[in-house]
Amino acid sequence: MSEKQKLELYIHIPFCASKCRYCDFLSGESTPEAQRAYINQLIEEIRAQGQILPEYQLSSIFIGGGTPSILSGLQIQNIISAVYENFVVEADAEISIECNPGTLDATKLEYYREAGINRLSLGLQSADDEELKLLGRIHSYNDFLHSYELARAAHFDNINIDLMSGIPHQTLHKWRQSLKKVLRLHPEHISAYSLIIEPGTPFAALYGSEEGQKALPGEDEEREMYAETKTLLEEYGFTRYEISNYARPGKECRHNIGYWTGVDYLGVGLGASSKLKHHRFHSEERLDRYMAVEMHRDLMPLYQDLVALTVADEMEEFMYLGLRMTKGVSGADFYDLFHLNMFDLFGDAIRKNTALGLLEVDTPMLRLTERGIDLSNRVFADFYEVLPRNQALFPDDPRNLF
Numbered sequence: 001m002s003e004k005q006k007l008e009l010y011i012h013i014p015f016c017a018s019k020c021r022y023c024d025f026l027s028g029e030s031t032p033e034a035q036r037a038y039i040n041q042l043i044e045e046i047r048a049q050g051q052i053l054p055e056y057q058l059s060s061i062f063i064g065g066g067t068p069s070i071l072s073g074l075q076i077q078n079i080i081s082a083v084y085e086n087f088v089v090e091a092d093a094e095i096s097i098e099c100n101p102g103t104l105d106a107t108k109l110e111y112y113r114e115a116g117i118n119r120l121s122l123g124l125q126s127a128d129d130e131e132l133k134l135l136g137r138i139h140s141y142n143d144f145l146h147s148y149e150l151a152r153a154a155h156f157d158n159i160n161i162d163l164m165s166g167i168p169h170q171t172l173h174k175w176r177q178s179l180k181k182v183l184r185l186h187p188e189h190i191s192a193y194s195l196i197i198e199p200g201t202p203f204a205a206l207y208g209s210e211e212g213q214k215a216l217p218g219e220d221e222e223r224e225m226y227a228e229t230k231t232l233l234e235e236y237g238f239t240r241y242e243i244s245n246y247a248r249p250g251k252e253c254r255h256n257i258g259y260w261t262g263v264d265y266l267g268v269g270l271g272a273s274s275k276l277k278h279h280r281f282h283s284e285e286r287l288d289r290y291m292a293v294e295m296h297r298d299l300m301p302l303y304q305d306l307v308a309l310t311v312a313d314e315m316e317e318f319m320y321l322g323l324r325m326t327k328g329v330s331g332a333d334f335y336d337l338f339h340l341n342m343f344d345l346f347g348d349a350i351r352k353n354t355a356l357g358l359l360e361v362d363t364p365m366l367r368l369t370e371r372g373i374d375l376s377n378r379v380f381a382d383f384y385e386v387l388p389r390n391q392a393l394f395p396d397d398p399r400n401l402f
């Protein structure tokens with residue numbers, strides 16, 4: 001029997017208790033009936049996808065949202081059972097679920113464990129109650145502590161905590177206080193994101209204008225927060241392995257590493273993104289239309305913005321996604337995948353950014369410098385749509401026809 005290919009599965013749960021004021025992810029309030037109907041449709045989709053992708057086996061499953069922990073433990077278990085019934089799942093697969101503080105209880109956690117979930121991601125965002133209120137979160141720091149203790153009591157030994165810096169009126173001191181409170185709990189993983197003011201959110205109306213921006217920490221302060229995060233977390237035994245992600249040894253998130261290293265992934269549920277068989281697409285984003293897809297008949301109505309990736313697209317992705325990781329990208333891995341020399345192919349971008357002190361070469365690795373991490377978007381832009389898209393470069397690849 002031929003060996004199965006590696007696939008990661010993302011499962012989207014688009015429900016939240018209430019909408020946070022900064023968030024533009026695909027999620028909203030709903031009724032228990034709507035949630036039940038959605039889960040039935042999601043399970044139909046999982047069945048249908050399992051049937052058309054028999055050549056794959058799952059190395060990770062990530063249940064994200066929205067707020068997956070708003071569902072009952074049994075509902076989550078039913079979703080995961082459907083995955084096991086329709087896909088081959090590797091024995092040591094990483095199975096994560098995102099949980100919001102204040103929505104967990106011991107029973108839900110018991111169901112999660114029984115279902116095989118082995119990693120929890122808790123969205124704390126801030127350990128300061130004033131900041132939580134300003135963000136529009138439903139929980140207090142004490143609610144979070146309670147959820148965290150329940151998770152430990154249920155023997156979860158791989159817990160991530162999401163935090164956000166750059167919150168309006170946040171100072172370096174306050175950020176440090178949040179980090180320290182969290183570090184005292186000894187989680188295995190911390191994601192520290194910078195708040196992005198997303199168009200169309202209440203935060204965009206409040207803080208998007210020139211006047212509003214004055215409430216946000218300035219660029220220098222943000223950079224200081226960033227530097228402080230690394231210093232403090234390293235003191236506590238964490239390593240930064242990606243621009244926003246820190247882990248204790250061996251606790252890096254395998255699912256997210258897959259996104260940055262070009263592993264195929266399938267997203268199921270409303271608006272989920274996929275990269276599969278040299279194509280990129282995402283699922284229908286409108287709930288009524290998602291619910292109307294006849295999963296057992298034809299999945300095509302589900303797929304939006306389907307694009308075929310050329311070899312050049314995949315080479316560029318290898319660079320600008322791989323460079324997000326602090327260890328960088330390997331010229332040897334590039335050669336194994338594409339049979340070309342990464343340092344020649346991207347010579348201009350590499351020379352320019354090494355001269356600027358933003359990239360460093362440590363053969364066979366190429367990685368961002370500390371300064372390069374601060375200015376990563378500038379570096380990534382030099383690897384985006386720079387290769388020629390013609391037959392001459394890759395004469396044998398059938399994907400050039402696209």
Ligand SMILES: C[S@@+](CC[C@H](N)C(=O)[O-])C[C@H]1O[C@@H](n2cnc3c(N)ncnc32)[C@H](O)[C@@H]1O
Nearest residue numbers: 022023025065066067098123162193194195196
């Ligand atoms: C989409 S949420 C889902 C998890 C869960 N509902 C929660 O909020 O805790 C995943 C993470 O994205 C981050 N996030 C959401 N909106 C963001 C924004 N505008 N800027 C930066 N990070 C954001 C938060 O840290 C959040 O924990």
Ligand SMILES: C[S@@+](CC[C@H](N)C(=O)[O-])C[C@H]1O[C@@H](n2cnc3c(N)ncnc32)[C@H](O)[C@@H]1O
Nearest residue numbers: 010025064065066121160162191253267272273
């Ligand atoms: C911002 S990340 C947070 C991960 C977290 N820090 C951790 O270590 O587990 C997770 C969010 O990204 C989004 N996401 C991840 N994979 C996705 C996919 N394939 N399609 C759509 N959204 C996705 C979801 O909104 C999910 O809540």
Ligand code: SF4
Nearest residue numbers: 016019020023065066
């Ligand atoms: S709980 Fe998470 S997904 Fe829901 S609105 Fe808030 S940040 Fe967005």
